[in-house]
Amino acid sequence: MYAELMPVAVQSVERAATILRLLAAEPEPVALSRIADAVGLAKGTTHGLLQTLLAVGFVEQDPNSARYRIAPAVFRLGAARIDLNLLRSRAINWTDALAARSGETTQVAAFRDGRVVTVHHLVPPNASGKALDGGPETPLHASALGKILLAHDVGAYRTIEGITLDPLTFHTITDKVRLDRELARVRDEGWAAEVEEHEPEMAAIAAPIRDHCGSVVAAVGVAGHRDRICDTRGRPRQALLTLVVRAGRSISRELGHGRRQ
Amino acid sequence: MTEYFVAALDQGTTSSRCMVFDRHGRMVSIAQRVHQQYFPGPGQVEHDAEQIWRMVCTIMPEAIADAGIDARQVVALGLTNQRETTVIWDRHTGRPVHRAIVWQDVRTADIVKTIARDIDAVDVTARTGLPLSTYFSGPRLRWLFEQNPSLRRPAERGDILFGTMDSWLLWNLTGGVDGGVHATDVTNASRTLLMNLETLDWDDKMLAIFDIPRSMLPQIRPTLGNFGTTQEPIEGIAVAAVIGDQQAALFGQTAFDAGAAKCTLGTGSFLLYNTGAEVVQSRHGLISTVAYAIDGEAPVYALEGSIAVAGALVDWCRTTLGFIDTSPEIETVANTVTDNGGCYIVPAFSGLLAPYWDNAAQGLVVGLTGYTSRGHLARAILEAVAFQVCDVVEAMNSDAGLSARSLAVDGGMTSNNLLMQTVANLLGVPVVRPMMTETVALGAAYAAGLSAAYWPDMAVLRRNWQRAAEWLPAIDDSRRTLELAHWHDAVRLTSEWGRARR
Secondary structure (H helix, E strand, O other): OHHHHOOOOOHHHHHHHHHHHHHHHOOOOEOHHHHHHHHOOOHHHHHHHHHHHHHOOOEEEOOOOOOEEEOHHHHOOOOOOOOHHHHHHHHHHHHHHHHHHHOOEEEEEEEEOOEEEEEEEEOOOOOOOOOOOOOOOOOOOOOHHHHHHHHHOHHHHHHHOOOOOOOOOOOOOOOHHHHHHHHHHHHHHOOEEEEOOOOOOEEEEEEEEEOOOOOEEEEEEEEEEHHHHEOOOOOEOHHHHHHHHHHHHHHHHHOOOOOOO | OOOOEEEEEEEOOOEEEEEEEOOOOOEEEEEEEEOOOEOOOOOOOEEOHHHHHHHHHHHHHHHHHHOOOOHHHEEEEEEEEOOOOEEEEEOOOOOEOOOEEOOOOOOOHHHHHHHHHHOOHHHHHHHHOOOOOOOOHHHHHHHHHHHOHHHHHHHHHOOEEEEEHHHHHHHHHOOOOOOOOOEEEHHHHOOOOOEOOOOOOEOHHHHHHHOOOHHHOOEEEOOEOOOOEOOOOOOOOEEEEEEEHHHHHHHHOOOOOOOOEEEEEOOOEEEEEEEEOOOOOOOOOOEEEEEEOEOOOOOEEEEEEEEOOOHHHHHHHHHHHOOOOOOOHHHHHHOOOOOOOOOEEEOOEOEEOOOOOEOOOOOEEEOOOOOOOHHHHHHHHHHHHHHHHHHHHHHHHHHHOOOOOOEEEEOHHHHOHHHHHHHHHHHOOOEEEEOOOOHHHHHHHHHHHHHOOOOOOHHHHHHHOOEEEEEOOOOOHHHHHHHHHHHHHHHHHHHHHHHHOO
């Protein structure tokens, strides 16, 4: 019975899977000729398969080199993207508490459609930060929130590959090697900071928000005047850091992280 | 130095939560569980009171553990609850003898109709502040006795006890069958149709009308006062306040004085307007209720505009229409279009409460065309909430003889930016949200903390109030007038449809 129902293996699906495995194993984009060699097919056939994989969003092509690599969407297969309004509704109690405790502008942001999207933000009456409504977009490389997203979202990281990082202030990290080192630190320590990297005299601290699977889906943080956010050595104040990291953990728990419902 | 906290237990229509607050009124922890809704028939809604009590036993220790504190650091507990929901239970077994009949339930429509023939409606309202409606607890008790006459004898002996959700939980918290406190507070009692609004005691004439023995009723106490000490699930916490959820929200917004108002957007939506020491009788479909009473002081009253279906409509959309997985996603779907496409929804699921008080009205969706999309329906759902808020604000303005210059909002739905903008647009005045949207729990904590002298006075609490967000009207007057006219046409149709099918 079972044998009769077993369909014959579809060759092109097998080949597509081989290409995906190859690309997933390669840290750098791969040229068409190498892919064709690796799967043992003619370049024309391989090109056809790659075009289909491009069309379904499993593979992307590096615009400069025309080489292929695996698309970030493949890493997210099986993990539904969180609705941003749902995220706001789950976060609001904790962002309220964070804003009340810190007295600073509080923001939740996620990476969507190639940019940082503000999900929620509030400005306590005596906050030193200005309202973010209608303000400039949050730069990935020069903001605490952006660094959290860069550190954990391959899609976000890829948007800054191959482009020159704008120096927004004297302190902005524009060197990729330095930025990579900074992002590794962000992953290690579980928080990110920005000190006059986006705007002079302003600083911010951010922490990751994780979903029930543990994937980072957004970032939460506070921003304000450097003298209120940082100590005299220009390091984020420990008390504030603790508040932000805790808020990130609490929101993650609301989303089911480490909590069996 | 040991730090101290207050806790609030908020038993709502869809969930129960326990929150711990610090001296600045900032939330330290929250634990929450959703309970089951039972719909045994059209217009009928029930809860399992035992399930709710079991959840309370889980969330209280959880919230205290999450706060990283010891129960001895909790100086007082404030209990707040869904109002009018009716529980009857056996004093000796501690078990409910019927599922709790929820405030949205309209099974008592016939009882109310029959009683209305024999009595003077004006007298009822003068005594209780309320219209004769299925919304309140009294008719439900009568229904329970009519269903099961054998309950009457034990009720007369005091073996069967009645309570709204606060009394049921208080009794269990303070020992249950082993000497649990059988009491309620004035705010909850003022929602039964059985309490006299002036004497703040059970009204003999109302008890006679509904044929209810006094022996089964809880003792009515001031909102801020002594309600005993917890035995379960944690021993030794003073229950220092009991307050109905909407009155708690008024308290949480620090609307302590005459002239202050708030609108809470939760499962239902409720506008409360503080009228101070005076019982004001509305001429525009609002009800008179107790805002709070402090032991040894004169009570404070309020006018209330009650809307039965607000968040419940979004919830219905999620469970029944199924085009959203979670309620907040309604905003995502609504944002796929820029207007309602001519579609209007009137969610008269349990008739219409304020300001219409039409038990017979039935819900409808009008203006459907082939063009209508999910986005338009989602917009119409959010607008239905906003239009109803406009109706009760308009009634409040008429009663007060002046126009509100802004509206203070709170509750879970205030995280919906599109809804808040829509309310501002249709009201034509700014809508303001405080830093803490969970004002129900916050208000219960404030009441308990004041009662236990954790906070010295109301002025301290007022200073905690901070504005978190404000939405300004962004449509012109002619558009607003047109939209409201369409809504009122649709409301008229729900009444006509319901009347034709009685």
